[in-house]
Amino acid sequence: MVFVAKETVRLHRGLQARNTTIFVAKARTFRSDVILTKEGKSSDGKEIMKVMDLNVKSGNDITLLVSGTDELAAIHTLKDFLLNK
DSSP states (O other), rough: OEEEEEEEOSTTTTTHHHHHHHHHHHHSSSSSSSEETTTTTTTTTTTTHHHHOOOOOTTEEEEEESSSHHHHHHHHHHHHHHHOO
16 A cells, blocks of 8 residues: 655755755655655655755645555654654
């Protein structure tokens, strides 16, 4: 099964270097595949440079796709981070 979350990023400064490092570190703690999509461009959520290439800023709409054995925990953790909870 694939879990999909469509959200507006509320993270101060979006996914700039520091926040991208934190996001990727969180994503890598899960066995599930993590894909981040912005404006039709998708990136592996576990690869720092690929996530940074998306240039995600606060207020941008993104789609988070997670698939794997721990997908539910992964999508909640990553979504909460992007929403600055």
